[in-house]
């Protein structure tokens with residue numbers, strides 16, 4: 001993977017997030033195309049492979065355990081994972097492993113990403129999911145602070161939840177959604 005491809009990947013993620021934010025503000029909200037029969041594994045493997053190829057020196061461990069069909073929008077959940085994993089690589093400690101877990105067991109889908117590094121303090125944790133929030137603004141920083149906002153919108157559209165925990169050992173973002181939605 002060349003430097004150029006890495007830049008293209010980041011730029012296209014940025015554009016996706018900005019367009020989704022604009023669409024949300026124009027009304028309409030986030031629409032999903034759910035498909036319970038589409039296999040989820042390959043979607044997540046692709047997202048991880050892309051980020052691994054741009055960050056070959058970062059130790060990224062994955063655990064996939066999707067045994068039950070998931071009625072969801074795989075493209076959107078792939079975008080959610082991409083935003084979380086991109087953040088772990090960008091904002092976490094470079095010399096500590098990142099753990100990605102996707103499980104669909106016991107009636108619940110969980111997508112979690114954990115990294116080391118400076119903890120996110122409580123005041124910041126409360127604002128993290130608001131559009132354009134960034135903890136610190138660095139020169140040449142490409143992110144706009146939309147990734148977590150979009151990820152939380154994707155979570156909400158699925159009737160799920162996106163939560164963060166952070167201390168000196170680990171910062172973990174976890175999306176959960178029930179696999180069985182109540183029949184109307």
Ligand SMILES: Nc1ncnc2c1ncn2[C@@H]1O[C@H](COP(=O)(O)OP(=O)(O)O)[C@@H](O)[C@H]1O
Nearest residue numbers: 087088091133134135143144145146147148171
């Ligand atoms: N895994 C993480 N570890 C530490 N800080 C994080 C992590 N993910 C997000 N953050 C903080 O939350 C802010 C918002 O994240 P995000 O919405 O994805 O925006 P961006 O990545 O464009 O800055 C980041 O700027 C960073 O300060």
Ligand SMILES: [Mg+2]
Nearest residue numbers: 087143147148
């Ligand atoms: Mg981000």
